[in-house]
Structures are given as structure tokens and as C-alpha cells.
Amino acid sequence: MARRRDDDYRFLPLVSAISAINQKVNLVGVVLETSIPRQSKGTDCFCTVKIIDESCSSPGLLVNCFEENMEKLPSVQTAGDIIIFSRVMIKSYCGDVNAVFNKKFSSFAIFEGKHGTQFQPYQASANFHSTDQDNKFLDCLRKWLLNHNQEKSISLFGLNEYLPLEDIRVGDHLTLICKVLHICKVQENKWMAFVWDGTDAPRANMRAKKENEIEELPPLQLEPFPLPRDVLRKFPTIGTILRVVIENDNQGFQLLNCDRWVKLISVTCEQHVGLWRCMLMPYSKLQYLSDTEKLISESQRNYEKRLTLKRRREPFSGHLPLSSIMTETCYINAPLVTLMDVLNHPMVTGKFKCAVRVISIRPFQTEDFCSPQGIYRITLTLEDATARIHAFLFAEDSEYFFDGYPSDRTLKRTRNALLGVMIPSGRSNEEQQCAQRNPPWVEFCLKSYYTDKNDKWGTRKYRIFGTKFVD
Structure with a gap:
């Protein structure tokens, strides 16, 4: 390997550094991953940086970094960037070998990775001093990364092992x-x-x-x-x-x-x-x-x-079926929007059609759906993949939704259908409360409005209209 400043300090391949227990070494490697900075058990801040090179692409070497504050710790912009560590101590603990960056005598500098062309670091510790030899090692690592074919590159950084x-x-x-x-x-x-x-x-x-669903949304x-x-x-x-x-x-x-x-x-x-x-x-x-x-x-x-896509606002994941035919809306040909569309609409007042799930109905007991004056007053909590909202089903909109004032038995059947409650006959009340439910996707027409004209954004409300439940 090329000399750094004198015969005492040189860059070691990681495979050689792992054997240099209790020695101070200089390292240059490709950053594989970092930890989130945190306070150490003492007064310092701490993070880890895992690096690899051509001699040790798996599992790599972990460098434990200690600094007086989080801003001074290495902040790597992109996995695959290159970092130089000077005078880090190789330690072994319970069979695991790692390097320790000490703020008193160690230094670091971080450079762009395989697509980089500059030899100036985008972050460096105050005591880092560059040399012409650094550029040769940066060039070698950049060429090594570029020479990996795409399949090996994905395997190198583990991008094929994740969950969407x-x-x-x-x-x-x-x-x-x-x-x-x-x-x-x-x-x-x-x-x-x-x-x-x-x-x-x-x-x-x-x-x-749940018991608290009766009292709380x-x-x-x-x-x-x-x-x-x-x-x-x-x-x-x-x-x-x-x-x-x-x-x-x-x-x-x-x-x-x-x-x-x-x-x-x-x-x-x-x-x-x-x-x-x-x-x-x-x-x-x-x-x-x-x-x-x-x-x-x-x-x-x-x-x-x-x-x-024409129906891009419908639930899109393979886990989600298309909206059911449980409801009919007056906006038959209107495009669907998401609840995030509704929340982000630039005007306070607006009308929308959404495919949503009803996850809560308040009041829960159907005999409380109407006020003592006989007026429907119900709050539905609606959700889709993007957001949740509370929407009122009130007065004449409720009469249209329920087709008037049906029997309590019919209202319960409607409520359970919207909430996705499937309760076999003969179950106790306790078993009913613990039953799993799967609310179906239904279409609703919504209107947004505000109750205080002097506070148009803070009091935005939502109301269901033009929607009828289909038995």
C-alpha cells in the first residue's frame, strides 16, 4: 500500500486492519451504513460507521466514533460514499473486532462515492490533513465501485432485502x-x-x-x-x-x-x-x-x-380490494380522490368523492343515532391509505343515507356492515366485543366547510352528503 506521510502510518486494507489489535491505523473505505447519533454513557456523543473495501466487502468493519457533540460526528450523505479515518485504534471485544475513533487524536474526512470527481471532502474533522496519497486511494475505491455490475452492487448495499x-x-x-x-x-x-x-x-x-369507542372517537x-x-x-x-x-x-x-x-x-x-x-x-x-x-x-x-391511472385514488395495494357496492353516490362519474387530497384542497369549501373505510361510528348504539327532537346526528371516522377524518352524517343527509327512519334492527345491520362486524349468532356480548372486524371499502360524497368565517383554516369540517346505503 502507498505511504501516507511517513513509514509509521499508512492505509491498511480492512482485512489486514482486523488483525492489528491495539494498534493505531489509517483506514479508507466505502460507507455501508451508519447509526443514528446518540448520547454515550459518558459525556461524548456516539455513532457507528460500517465500512467495506475490496479486501473485505462482507461483513465489513465497524468504526465507533466519539465526539463532544453530534454535529462533529461523521454525517454521511449517501451509502457508498468514501471515508478516510486516521489514527483509529483497532479493538477486540468478545470476539468482535472494531475500530475506535478518539476525538483527541483521530480524524476523518468524507468524500463522494463512485460518481464523485472531486478530491475535496464534503465533511472533515478539524484536525484532518489531506495528502496527495489520499487521491490515489479515492480513485482506486471509486473504480472498484464502478466496476461492480448492477446485480453485485445491489447485493453489496443490501437493497434487495427490504419491505415496501x-x-x-x-x-x-x-x-x-x-x-x-x-x-x-x-x-x-x-x-x-x-x-x-x-x-x-x-x-x-x-x-x-371497545368500550371507549362509545365515548371517544x-x-x-x-x-x-x-x-x-x-x-x-x-x-x-x-x-x-x-x-x-x-x-x-x-x-x-x-x-x-x-x-x-x-x-x-x-x-x-x-x-x-x-x-x-x-x-x-x-x-x-x-x-x-x-x-x-x-x-x-x-x-x-x-x-x-x-x-x-384513471382510478388512481382507489386503494391500490394487492391487500386492498376495490371499493364495494355497499353505497351509491350522486356523483356517479366524479373521479375518486384520497383523504389527503381532501385535507390539502386549497379551498376550505369543496365537494369530493372518496373510497374509504368506516372505522368508527359515534354514537355506537343505534337508539342514540337521533336527538330527542328526532334529528339524525352521527359522526363517522373515515380512513384510507393516506389519512383519517371525522365526518358528520346529519339531518336530511342521514335520512337519504338510511332511506328514512328504518327499524332499530335494520340500523344495527347497517352499522355492523359499515364497520365490517361479522358476529355469528349465539355469541355472548364479551365475544362480540372481541370479534375481529374488517370494514369494507365504500364510496362517500364529502363536502368540506368551516364554522367560523374568521378562522377559515382552523375550523375545517367534513360532512357526508349525496350517499345512500344499499342493503
């Missing part, structure tokens, strides 16, 4: 590839990212009825308060937007880059109040991906193709 949101499932140690749309602090010690890949997540499991989102409208307007109106949560204010989640595609590695996915969410764990890793990656380009093309 349409195949998401409950479980641990899952890997997702998605685009970061927005990041915000939702509580004192909790941050949330909103990610998307253009596909529709599967339907969440639901129970027939289900939440419309996982965050405590709705996002500002200027943020919401930037979100795509097709495809599920997944909430990614981290409940530790000692981690640098806020340093994630928005508008970037990332691979989230070893995350936990679960369902909460009927909504999907992803939890970043202390052991989770991430890769920033280039927009030129074949997988990212295909995702973008699939999304753009979906925008051109």
Missing part, C-alpha cells in the same frame, strides 16, 4: 426503504419522522367494539396535534405516510435529512390505535440512498405511473 410499505408487517428487525418527508418534535422526549414510498400500507387489524393521527397546513400541503396525496418514532431525546434523530431516500435497518413496526408506526431502536441503522439508485428510480416511476 405495502408489505409492512408487525415485527422486529425489519428493513424499510422510504423517503423522509418531514421531521418534528412531538413531545419533550419524542421525535417523529414522516416517511413514504408511494405504496399503500395494509389494513390494520381492528376489534368489533379514535385519533386522527399519532402526533398530539395535526401538522401545520403548510407542511401537510407538501405531502404526496397518494400512498401511505408512515410515522417513525424515537422516544429518546439523547439521540440525534433531528439530524436526519428531509427529502432524502433512506434505508432504515432493524426497526420495529407495530399497529397503534389502528394506525401503523415504526419505532427506531438503539440498534437501528440507516443508509442514505442516492436518487440515481435503480430501486429509487423504479419507485418514482411507479408512483408517477399511478398518477396517470
Whole structure:
């Protein structure tokens, strides 16, 4: 290998560095993945960087980096970029070998990867000093990456081992590839990212009825308060937007880059109040991906193709059937829109037709559907792959929907059909409350309006109209 400054320090191939236990070495490698920065058990901040080179493309070498704050830690823009580490210590612990970056004597610099042409780092520690020899190693690694054929390149960075949101499932140690749309602090010690890949997540499991559904409507989102409208307007109106949560204010989640595609590695996915969410764990890793990656380009093309489809706003995932014929609407030929279209509509007042699921009806008891004056007053919680809303079914719109004032038995049958409750005869009340339900996709006409003319955006409401239940 070429000398760096003198005979004492030179770049070691990773396969050789692994054997240099308790020695300070210089390394240059391709970044495979990084961890999210977090506070260490001491006073420093900490992250890990996994690197590979031609001598050790699997599993690579983990470099543990310590700095006085998160901003000084390596911040890799894209998986496949090249990093130089100077004077890192090789350590062995319980049979695992890694390198340790010490802020007192180690240094680093990060360069663009295989498509890079410059020899200036886009990030470097204050004590890093470049040499002409660095350029030779950068050239060699860039050529090595370019010489890999596409199939090997995908295998190298693990882009074929992930779940699209349409195949998401409950479980641990899952890997997702998605685009970061927005990041915000939702509580004192909790941050949330909103990610998307253009596909529709599967339907969440639901129970027939919970006691609190009688008194409370289900939440419309996982965050405590709705996002500002200027943020919401930037979100795509097709495809599920997944909430990614981290409940530790000692981690640098806020340093994630928005508008970037990332691979989230070893995350936990679960369902909460009927909504999907992803939890970043202390052991989770991430890769920033280039927009030129074949997988990212295909995702973008699939999304753009979906925008051109005539019925593009219908549930699109293979897990979701087309909307049922349980309802009839007055807007027979009107195009379907998503609930995110409705939320993002530039005018407060508007009329829409949507394919949605009814996940809650309040009041639940059909004998309470009407006020003492005999006027229907019902609130339905509607959802599709993009959002949830509460919509009122009121007065004459309810009379049209139910075809007047049918018997209580008929109303219960209608309610259960909308909620997807299938209760075999002979079941106890307790068994009925624990039964699984699968609300069908139905079409509704919706109108949006506001109740306070002085606060047009803050009081936007939704009402069902021109829709009839078909028995």
C-alpha cells in the first residue's frame, strides 16, 4: 500500500486492519451504513460507521466514533460514499473486532462515492490533513465501485432485502426503504419522522367494539396535534405516510435529512390505535440512498405511473380490494380522490368523492343515532391509505343515507356492515366485543366547510352528503 506521510502510518486494507489489535491505523473505505447519533454513557456523543473495501466487502468493519457533540460526528450523505479515518485504534471485544475513533487524536474526512470527481471532502474533522496519497486511494475505491455490475452492487448495499410499505408487517428487525418527508418534535422526549414510498400500507387489524369507542372517537393521527397546513400541503396525496418514532431525546434523530431516500435497518413496526408506526431502536441503522439508485428510480416511476391511472385514488395495494357496492353516490362519474387530497384542497369549501373505510361510528348504539327532537346526528371516522377524518352524517343527509327512519334492527345491520362486524349468532356480548372486524371499502360524497368565517383554516369540517346505503 502507498505511504501516507511517513513509514509509521499508512492505509491498511480492512482485512489486514482486523488483525492489528491495539494498534493505531489509517483506514479508507466505502460507507455501508451508519447509526443514528446518540448520547454515550459518558459525556461524548456516539455513532457507528460500517465500512467495506475490496479486501473485505462482507461483513465489513465497524468504526465507533466519539465526539463532544453530534454535529462533529461523521454525517454521511449517501451509502457508498468514501471515508478516510486516521489514527483509529483497532479493538477486540468478545470476539468482535472494531475500530475506535478518539476525538483527541483521530480524524476523518468524507468524500463522494463512485460518481464523485472531486478530491475535496464534503465533511472533515478539524484536525484532518489531506495528502496527495489520499487521491490515489479515492480513485482506486471509486473504480472498484464502478466496476461492480448492477446485480453485485445491489447485493453489496443490501437493497434487495427490504419491505415496501405495502408489505409492512408487525415485527422486529425489519428493513424499510422510504423517503423522509418531514421531521418534528412531538413531545419533550419524542421525535417523529414522516416517511413514504408511494405504496399503500395494509389494513390494520381492528376489534368489533371497545368500550371507549362509545365515548371517544379514535385519533386522527399519532402526533398530539395535526401538522401545520403548510407542511401537510407538501405531502404526496397518494400512498401511505408512515410515522417513525424515537422516544429518546439523547439521540440525534433531528439530524436526519428531509427529502432524502433512506434505508432504515432493524426497526420495529407495530399497529397503534389502528394506525401503523415504526419505532427506531438503539440498534437501528440507516443508509442514505442516492436518487440515481435503480430501486429509487423504479419507485418514482411507479408512483408517477399511478398518477396517470384513471382510478388512481382507489386503494391500490394487492391487500386492498376495490371499493364495494355497499353505497351509491350522486356523483356517479366524479373521479375518486384520497383523504389527503381532501385535507390539502386549497379551498376550505369543496365537494369530493372518496373510497374509504368506516372505522368508527359515534354514537355506537343505534337508539342514540337521533336527538330527542328526532334529528339524525352521527359522526363517522373515515380512513384510507393516506389519512383519517371525522365526518358528520346529519339531518336530511342521514335520512337519504338510511332511506328514512328504518327499524332499530335494520340500523344495527347497517352499522355492523359499515364497520365490517361479522358476529355469528349465539355469541355472548364479551365475544362480540372481541370479534375481529374488517370494514369494507365504500364510496362517500364529502363536502368540506368551516364554522367560523374568521378562522377559515382552523375550523375545517367534513360532512357526508349525496350517499345512500344499499342493503
